[in-house]
Amino acid sequence: MTPGMKRCAAHGVFAAVVLSAPALFTRMPFYTLSTAVLMVMLAIGALGLVPLTGLARQVSLGQAAFYGIGGYTSAVLSTRYGIDGWTAMACGAVLAGALAWLLGLAIFRAQGHYLTLATLALGIALSALAGQLPVTGRNAGVAGIPPLEAFGIRLDGDLSVFYAFAGMLVLCVLAVDCLLRSGFGRALTAAGDSPLATAGSGVDIARLRRAAFVLAAVLASIAGSGYAYWYRYIDPGIMGLLSSVELLIIVTVGGTRSVWGPALGAFTVISLSQLSKQYLPGTGGTYELTIYGAALILTLLLLPDGLVGAFAAAGRTVRHTVERRRTAATARALS
Amino acid sequence: MTGALLEIDDLTVRFGGVTALAGVSLRHTAGGVVGLIGANGAGKSTLINVLSGVLHGTAGTIRLDGQDISRLPTYRIARAGVARTYQNLEIFGSLSVLDNVLVPYRRTDDTRRLRDRFGIRSADRRARGEAILAEVGLGGQSHRYAAELPYGLQRRLEIGRALATAPRLLLLDEPLAGLTLGESADLLDLLARLPGRGVTVLLVEHDVPSVLRISDRVIVLHHGTVLADGAPEHIVTDPAVRAAYLGSDGSHDD
Numbered sequence: 001m002t003p004g005m006k007r008c009a010a011h012g013v014f015a016a017v018v019l020s021a022p023a024l025f026t027r028m029p030f031y032t033l034s035t036a037v038l039m040v041m042l043a044i045g046a047l048g049l050v051p052l053t054g055l056a057r058q059v060s061l062g063q064a065a066f067y068g069i070g071g072y073t074s075a076v077l078s079t080r081y082g083i084d085g086w087t088a089m090a091c092g093a094v095l096a097g098a099l100a101w102l103l104g105l106a107i108f109r110a111q112g113h114y115l116t117l118a119t120l121a122l123g124i125a126l127s128a129l130a131g132q133l134p135v136t137g138r139n140a141g142v143a144g145i146p147p148l149e150a151f152g153i154r155l156d157g158d159l160s161v162f163y164a165f166a167g168m169l170v171l172c173v174l175a176v177d178c179l180l181r182s183g184f185g186r187a188l189t190a191a192g193d194s195p196l197a198t199a200g201s202g203v204d205i206a207r208l209r210r211a212a213f214v215l216a217a218v219l220a221s222i223a224g225s226g227y228a229y230w231y232r233y234i235d236p237g238i239m240g241l242l243s244s245v246e247l248l249i250i251v252t253v254g255g256t257r258s259v260w261g262p263a264l265g266a267f268t269v270i271s272l273s274q275l276s277k278q279y280l281p282g283t284g285g286t287y288e289l290t291i292y293g294a295a296l297i298l299t300l301l302l303l304p305d306g307l308v309g310a311f312a313a314a315g316r317t318v319r320h321t322v323e324r325r326r327t328a329a330t331a332r333a334l335s
Numbered sequence: 336m337t338g339a340l341l342e343i344d345d346l347t348v349r350f351g352g353v354t355a356l357a358g359v360s361l362r363h364t365a366g367g368v369v370g371l372i373g374a375n376g377a378g379k380s381t382l383i384n385v386l387s388g389v390l391h392g393t394a395g396t397i398r399l400d401g402q403d404i405s406r407l408p409t410y411r412i413a414r415a416g417v418a419r420t421y422q423n424l425e426i427f428g429s430l431s432v433l434d435n436v437l438v439p440y441r442r443t444d445d446t447r448r449l450r451d452r453f454g455i456r457s458a459d460r461r462a463r464g465e466a467i468l469a470e471v472g473l474g475g476q477s478h479r480y481a482a483e484l485p486y487g488l489q490r491r492l493e494i495g496r497a498l499a500t501a502p503r504l505l506l507l508d509e510p511l512a513g514l515t516l517g518e519s520a521d522l523l524d525l526l527a528r529l530p531g532r533g534v535t536v537l538l539v540e541h542d543v544p545s546v547l548r549i550s551d552r553v554i555v556l557h558h559g560t561v562l563a564d565g566a567p568e569h570i571v572t573d574p575a576v577r578a579a580y581l582g583s584d585g586s587h588d589d
Contacts, residue, residue, distance in 0.1 A: 183437070190427040190438045197425035197493075200387060202413035202440030202500055 007177070014260060015170045022162055030274050033158035037230055039266040040165045045223030046251040046262035047172055048216025051180060053248070054256030055188040056212050062119025064243030065126045066096040066217040070224030071234045075142040076135055078229075085148040089225040096221035097214045104210030115213070120241065127239035141235030148229045161230045168226070169263065172219060177259045179215075188212055220247070242289075249292050253299045255306025264307050269295060339398075340365040340535055341386075341504060346395035348381050348559075355381040357559040358395070363552070365503065368526065368536040370550030370567070372543055374580055377556040379539045380422065383506045386537070387419045388412040399504065416442050418502035420493040422509045428482030432473060435481050435492055436464045439499040464499065471495040471525060487518040494525070498534070505529065507538045511545060523549055547571065555580060 018040070025031040045067050052058050073092030077083040083091075103122065107114045130136040137143075147156040148164065155161045179185060191198040191205050199205050228234045237243075246269070254265025269292065276291045303310045341363045348356040356378045363369060371379050384390040386397060388409035397405045404412050418439075427435050437460065468474055471491045476484065481492060490510060497505055510526070511519045519542070527549045529536050540546045546553065547567040555563040555576050563569075563576045570576055 186430060186434050186438055189430055190435075193427040193429055194425040196389065196409075197421065197427070197496070198438065199409040200389075200413055200419055200421075200425075201438050201496060202410050202442070203438065204410045 010260075011170070011174055011177070014173065014263070018166045018170060018263065019163070021166070022159060030271075030278050033162060035270060035274060037158055037162045037165065039263075039270050040162065040169050041223045041227045041230070042247065042250055042270065043263040043266040044165065044169050044172055044226065045220045046247045046254075046265065047169075047176055047259070048212075048219035049247065049251040050176065050256060050259055050261060051185065051188055052209075052212040052216045053251065054258075054261070055180070055185065055192050056209055057192040058209055058212070059113070059116045059248070060119045060213070060216060061116055061241065061244045061248070062122040063216065063220045063247040064239050064241070065119065065123040066100065066220035067224035067227070067243065067247075068123075068126055068130065068234075068236075068239030069096040069099065069217075070221030070226075071228040071238060072130060072136055072142070072224075073221075074225040074228045075145045075234045078146055079142055079144055080135070085146065085225075085229055089148075089222060089229075092225050093218045093221045096217040100214045100217035101210060104206075104213045108206035108209045108213075115209075119244070123239055123241055123244055127236045130239065131236040136236075139236060141233060142228075143233045145228050145232045145234065147232065155229065158230075161226075165226050165230075168222070172222075173259050173263070176215075176219075180259065184208075184211070246292065249296045251306075253295055253306055255308030257305060258308040258312075261306050261308045268307060338364060340400055341537075342396075342398040343386075344396045344398070346382075346385065346397065347393050348378075348385060348390065349393045354559055356385070356392070359556075359559070359561055361554065361561070361564075363535065365533075365535050367530050367551035368538055368549050370546035370553040371537060371539045371556065372541075372546055372553060372580070373556035373562070376558075378559040379556055380508060381559075382556070383419060383508050383537070383539055386412075386504075386506055387417055410440070413500055414440055414442060416501075416503035417506065418497035418500045418504070419506035420490075420497055420508055420510060422512065424486075424489050424493060426481045426484075426489050426492055426496075428480065430481055431477065432468065432479050432481050432484065432492060433461065433464050433477035436467050436495050436499040437461070439496055441499065442501045442503075467495045467499050471498070472521070487514055487522075490514065490518075490522065491525070498529075502534055505534050505536050507536060507540070509540055510538070511540055511542050519545065 021036045022033055025033060025036050045063060049060065049063065052060060070089070070092035073095055074085065074088045077088035077091060078085055103118060107118050131139045147154050149155065150164055153160060155164050187198065187203050187208055191203070191208055195205055224238070227238070250265035250269050251262050252265070253268050254263065255261030272291050272295055299306060339362045341361065343359055343361040346356055346359045347354070359382065371382065373379050381390065385392050388404070388407055388411070392405060395405070396403055399415055399417060402415060404415055404417070407415070427438060430438070465477060468477060471494050473488060473491055473495060476488065481489065484492060494507070494510065507526070510522060514522060523545055526536060526538065538546060538550065547570070550567055553565065553567050553570040554561060555570060557579050562579055563573045
């Protein structure tokens with residue numbers, strides 16, 4: 001099999017696994033369809049962190065701010081102006097992308113951890129702003145968001161929303177994978193390894209990082225819009241620091257350098273959080289944070305390339321063992 | 336004032352109270368290998384860092400083929416035709432060997448064309464990369480991860496990556512450091528061939544005999560100023576150089 005065929009097969013397997021989630025989740029304890037929808041939204045929201053954090057090694061603590069921009073733009077445009085859901089979602093993505101581009105103009109000129117600090121501030125500022133402005137419903141948020149419609153079908157149940165956004169996740173993963181296989185992904189990886197030598201090779205690193213930041217913002221915004229149309233309600237809480245940290249944990253646990261990482265991470269982290277709610281009842285979610293923290297520390301210590309990296313390493317070991325045995329068997333047969 | 340590939344005029348670099356380069360002026364017409372020697376702290380690395388835009392000078396100008404590059408950011412200087420290697424290796428370890436030489440922005444490419452700009456992997460781009468790898472002695476290593484290469488080959492990979500920008504001026508910062516005697520000899524042969532492909536080489540190296548052997552012109556820096564400048568055979572006999580740097584018997588002691 002050529003590497004290209006392997007890639008296609010991998011995308012096919014991924015699509016099959018994701019799309020079969022409803023059938024599995026409705027037959028398993030702890031899991032519900034709404035868990036599956038949440039996982040898909042978070043996987044889309046964390047996907048942009050693969051190029052940005054995994055390859056270019058820039059840490060954003062403001063993914064939730066862009067998630068919130070998508071959610072609020074959709075909510076406000078749809079409830080107050082009656083704009084079609086998909087159009088509103090596109091508006092949110094453009095707004096998030098434009099804001100990331102402007103912010104990136106200022107941040108990436110300088111070296112250091114400005115992105116982390118600036119995005120942290122952005123999340124705090126936007127969540128405070130949404131809590132104050134009349135148009136965003138102040139702290140009460142926006143309720144009564146109409147569901148999306150696709151091909152004449154109202155996406156007003158968990159199952160239809162799941163299929164719509166699972167399909168989008170599969171397409172986004174495919175698109176990001178293609179992008180990362182081009183010169184853009186190569187340059188991002190180079191910039192993560194050695195910014196000095198990348199600039200010395202004639203690559204405008206500021207522009208490169210800005211492009212990755214815009215991509216991450218757009219994907220987070222789409223996920224936020226999806227969330228708003230599914231949950232039909234949005235409040236400033238979704239833009240909090242915790243949501244950004246959650247997205248970072250998801251991508252770290254799944255694997256920051258693989259396009260499959262965010263989906264696997266979302267599945268693992270949300271599963272852990274559901275399990276903790278099941279077995280540690282009546283704690284009002286306080287253990288959830290502890291579980292997230294523990295999952296993150298264990299991943300960083302034991303699986304620096306995340307679960308995808310660990311599976312890939314295990315696959316290589318198995319293959320090498322098989323090859324060695326085969327060579328040894330051939331050698332015995334010949335002697 | 337025309338015709339020179341590199342013109343450095345009264346270049347001064349200060350770090351707080353320390354003056355690393357004190358009014359260096361140089362002029363070099365395209366071609367050949369220029370050796371840059373001097374004791375630790377003489378300003379050799381500072382000069383390479385300023386020429387490549389990693390640092391900016393406090394005063395003075397640098398012109399490349401008449402274009403003032405003194406204030407340009409690193410990537411613009413690289414695009415203007417200055418490539419470099421690093422004293423402490425800076426390879427792209429998580430990319431394949433071939434991808435390492437495909438990252439550079441090639442000076443002669445037309446940036447208005449999408450495929451040149453975004454480097455969509457076309458067959459001729461890969462062929463160009465393979466040709467550069469073969470030239471620096473890395474043929475057949477294309478698909479290994481750069482981090483897996485032995486140290487000596489990583490040094491060669493850096494030179495290949497620099498050549499991939501199609502440079503006019505190539506700055507080599509201690510390319511022989513850490514190499515075995517055999518590896519050094521092979522690499523020197525490679526370096527001596529570079530002027531033949533239209534690249535002017537500025538070589539910073541502690542191994543003075545090697546520098547004297549392959550350079551057409553040698554510049555000796557001493558406390559941030561040019562102490563001597565001339566053909567290798569004149570440099571070894573220059574009394575000021577012998578007194579300040581080479582030692583009275585002409586042997587180099589680092």
